[in-house]
Amino acid sequence: MREIDIVTPIKAYAYEELSDNDRSLVDAARRAIAGAYAPYSNFKVGAAIRLDNGLVITGANQENAAFPSGTCAERSACYYAGANYPDAKFDTIAIAAVEPSGKEIKSPVAPCGACRQALLEYEKLAGHKVPVFLVGSNEIYRLPSVASMLPLAFSEF
Ligand code: THU
Numbered sequence: 001m002r003e004i005d006i007v008t009p010i011k012a013y014a015y016e017e018l019s020d021n022d023r024s025l026v027d028a029a030r031r032a033i034a035g036a037y038a039p040y041s042n043f044k045v046g047a048a049i050r051l052d053n054g055l056v057i058t059g060a061n062q063e064n065a066a067f068p069s070g071t072c073a074e075r076s077a078c079y080y081a082g083a084n085y086p087d088a089k090f091d092t093i094a095i096a097a098v099e100p101s102g103k104e105i106k107s108p109v110a111p112c113g114a115c116r117q118a119l120l121e122y123e124k125l126a127g128h129k130v131p132v133f134l135v136g137s138n139e140i141y142r143l144p145s146v147a148s149m150l151p152l153a154f155s156e157f
Contacts, residue, residue, distance in 0.1 A: 006151040011142040018133075018140065022092070025050050026135055029094035030104075032058035032073065039063060042100035045073035045109065049081050051088040052126075057081040073097075074115035078122050089126035093119065093146070096135035108134035108141040116150040123147060124155070 032046030059077025
């Protein structure tokens with residue numbers, strides 16, 4: 001028997017500590033929340049993806065009366081990016097959210113498992129680590145890659 005420890009290194013930043021580039025991506029994720037359609041959960045999420053062609057693609061969660069038919073902000077953004085800019089590689093991702101009260105969530109928002117798996121696909125296509133900023137009102141987490149958010153990911157074909 002041997003034990004295997006999996007460690008996720010996270011850097012926690014104040015907004016002011018971020019570089020101009022990273023701050024603008026966080027701003028884009030926060031702005032993207034305005035596009036959320038979340039009449040059922042009232043939990044609104046925005047995602048922003050900087051591509052290596054310089055464009056920033058955004059998405060927001062879209063809910064549906066038939067609940068499973070809705071989609072998360074992260075997948076709305078990454079599938080739009082993939083569908084419209086198939087040759088562009090992902091560079092950096094930021095995710096932000098507001099709680100039903102309309103206030104930004106305090107602790108950084110973390111993507112659901114399905115979105116981690118979806119984003120991982122594009123990190124693989126990029127061929128390098130894609131840092132992820134998870135935005136909260138008190139601090140902003142920087143993860144070094146999508147893979148670091150999804151240990152033991154399915155990636156067998
Ligand atoms: N949601 C996202 O958009 N991203 C996440 O990472 C977690 C959850 C959405 C799905 C649903 O519309 C609402 O938040 C509540 O789960």
